[in-house]
Amino acid sequence: MTTVPVVSSSITIPSIHYLAILPVIILLGASVVLVFATALVRTKVTQFVASSVTVAASVAVLVVTYFQWRCLDSSGPSTTIAHAIVLDGFSVVATGVVAVSLLMATLVAHDWALRERIVGAEYQILALAASAGAVLMTQANDLVVIFLGLEILSLGLYVLVAFDRHRHTSAEAALKYFLLGGFASAIFIYGAALVYGATGSTNLSTMSYFLASNVLTHPGLLYAGFALLIVGFSFKIAAVPFHLWSPDVYEGAPTPVTGFMASIVKVGAFAAFVRVLISALGTQIDTWRPILWVLVVLTTVVGASVALLQRNAKRMLAYSSINHAGFILLGIWAGTTRGVASTLFYIVTYAPTVVATFAVVTLVGGLGDENHSIGGYRGLARRQPWLGASMCVLLLSQLGAPLTSGFYAKYSVLASTIDVGGSPLALIALLSAAIAACFYLRWSSALYSDEPVEATRIVVPLSTGIVIGVGVAMTLVFGIWPGPLVTLCQHATLLFTP
Amino acid sequence: MIATSYAVPSIIVFVGAAIIIIVGALGVITFKNPVHCALSLIMTLFGVAIAFIAQQADFLAAVQIIVYAGAIVVLFLFVIMFLGVDRTDHVHVEPLVAQRPLAALGVVITLGGLVALMAQSHWVTGVMSASTDGKPLESGTANVHQLGTSVFTTYLFAFEATAALLVIAVVGAVLLARRERTLQADEVEV
Structure with a gap:
């Protein structure tokens, strides 16, 4: 190599729009504050303090999303920090959902930690960091940032899944999740590298521009790249055939963690998935659509039918969430603005419902988190009408019964699918919903069964009670009166749609 | 698409590096003693570093040696020492039926796919600008x-x-x- 000339050029640091990255800063900041508090404060950080900090952080994020929305109203969507982060309606709404999920899951986990006599702020530290990862994924406009968000989210969750050391299943689930998740991340980053090789950029908007203005004569590299990206995402959202980890992990993880995981992973991964497929690869829709078609069919049908065979509440909910993932994919398959809006609406309504459902499962599980057979729910609504009725509403919402938010969510993804000529696909999904209805109804009717069962009364702690109440209220309010939320989701469009 | 003209010295460097990489990789999977496997891994990583230098990626070459050959392999060695070098595992007992043929099939398919991709595809970044005429990525x-x-x-x-x-x-x-x-x-x- 020749002599290296001394280069004396100054670099321009890209401009930073702090309002856009404030949610991530708040969540990570709160996490780091708790780490320092644990290390430096002589007395132990109590659950109360740790949970309060977490709740305060998530409320702060919600307030910030309000100001972000106002900023969007006045100056429109924008990108910042060398286009790595995007501030558009979609990211703002998804960030808000992450904050709500974190808030609700923290309240549930607070009571759970007191019940299981867990000391220290580690749960909250990891939950805050994982949420920051999910927010990063919703805002990312660059494959590298998406990958980092994915890893931050996943690393936090791997450890949270292993949190309950009394049970072997918890450690086993964490190991399974970690190994398979590691492979999925490697596949994702390989895909990102190939897409970079084919388009010359990791930035989603640059990629979109390149693909819109160039025709690739040998697109093999691009296809291989985004096929690998789809595999990586499918693993995270537990789409069949990449779902095998999900039932074991849902069952093994401490129940509040399962609820938290089920909500924020779906929000983060789907938000990034939508952005990659619609914003960056929107021009390639004819190529990725058939892949998604197969994924949707397998995911909805397998999720619903295998759930029928389960006798464990958490496994059943795992398969149910797989079925839901299939429905959310429908909106992406449609590939239209309406499809994106309906995907967002589905995520917004599903996340609080699933956290509240797992809150009830946490309570029924009892001390040691062991009692999760469906039999444990027999006659619950007779003994404790409020708790039983809440569970019933939450299950019916997941079924998609009218007057619950799940109905409009399913309706809107199906409608957007039919709009673009996907009637057969919509029909298959609808059939899977009918299969799924069997186990939701079986579970709901068990709640109201008359058989006398010897069971102790379940104590509902205050904050878990609030979470269940809020979850049910959101389900019913958005079910009966979905208008405002639908309008919100329709306004929350992506910044780049080719 | 593979670039058509290469200078003779660069071909010699490439072949040399490739031999070092492959011999090292074979060593990792064939040696019985895990410490020898780890040392073969260092050889492979050195080969990759040479290949990086040939591609004008000096920084990557340095990082490859400092981080991978240095830090990470030392970590591997620590783990091997902790677990005990003398312990012999019965590797001929297969927990999963037919996992070896399936793994071989997987390797063949993956390799075939990759080679086909390299030969067929159009790279926007990378190899073309760096190595065809031996110039750095951006002159100066x-x-x-x-x-x-x-x-x-x-x-x-x-x-x-x-x-x-x-x-x-x-x-x-x-x-x-x-x-x-x-x-x-x-x-x-x-």
Whole structure:
């Protein structure tokens, strides 16, 4: 190599729009504050303090999303920090959902930690960091940032899944999740590298521009790249055939963690998935659509039918969430603005419902988190009408019964699918919903069964009670009166749609 | 598409590096003694470093040696020493039926796919600009400079987000490795 000339050029640091990255800063900041508090404060950080900090952080994020929305109203969507982060309606709404999920899951986990006599702020530290990862994924406009968000989210969750050391299943689930998740991340980053090789950029908007203005004569590299990206995402959202980890992990993880995981992973991964497929690869829709078609069919049908065979509440909910993932994919398959809006609406309504459902499962599980057979729910609504009725509403919402938010969510993804000529696909999904209805109804009717069962009364702690109440209220309010939320989701469009 | 003209010295360097890489890789999977396997891995990593230098990627070559051949293989050796070098495993017992043929099939398919991709596809970045005529990526700038510039401009946010990733990884590792802490029956927490 020749002599290296001394280069004396100054670099321009890209401009930073702090309002856009404030949610991530708040969540990570709160996490780091708790780490320092644990290390430096002589007395132990109590659950109360740790949970309060977490709740305060998530409320702060919600307030910030309000100001972000106002900023969007006045100056429109924008990108910042060398286009790595995007501030558009979609990211703002998804960030808000992450904050709500974190808030609700923290309240549930607070009571759970007191019940299981867990000391220290580690749960909250990891939950805050994982949420920051999910927010990063919703805002990312660059494959590298998406990958980092994915890893931050996943690393936090791997450890949270292993949190309950009394049970072997918890450690086993964490190991399974970690190994398979590691492979999925490697596949994702390989895909990102190939897409970079084919388009010359990791930035989603640059990629979109390149693909819109160039025709690739040998697109093999691009296809291989985004096929690998789809595999990586499918693993995270537990789409069949990449779902095998999900039932074991849902069952093994401490129940509040399962609820938290089920909500924020779906929000983060789907938000990034939508952005990659619609914003960056929107021009390639004819190529990725058939892949998604197969994924949707397998995911909805397998999720619903295998759930029928389960006798464990958490496994059943795992398969149910797989079925839901299939429905959310429908909106992406449609590939239209309406499809994106309906995907967002589905995520917004599903996340609080699933956290509240797992809150009830946490309570029924009892001390040691062991009692999760469906039999444990027999006659619950007779003994404790409020708790039983809440569970019933939450299950019916997941079924998609009218007057619950799940109905409009399913309706809107199906409608957007039919709009673009996907009637057969919509029909298959609808059939899977009918299969799924069997186990939701079986579970709901068990709640109201008359058989006398010897069971102790379940104590509902205050904050878990609030979470269940809020979850049910959101389900019913958005079910009966979905208008405002639908309008919100329709306004929350992506910044780049080719 | 593979570039048509290469200078003779660069071909010699490439072949040399490739032989070092492949011999090292074969050593990793054939040696019986795990310490020898780890040492063969260092050989492979050195070969890759040479290949990086041939591609004018000096910084990557340095990092390859310092981080991979240095730090990571030393970690491997620590783990091997902890687990005991003398322990022999019965590798001929297969927990999964027919996993070896299936693994071989998987390797063949993956390799075939990759080779087909390399031969067929159109790369927008990389190989063309760097190695066809032996010029650096951009004349007049060293690639440490270029990497530094892109870390603080294009990838500024990703670079900062890495910090968060490392923090969470450390916290998680400490939490998993530490002994359990729960309240005793007589302690009460509000």
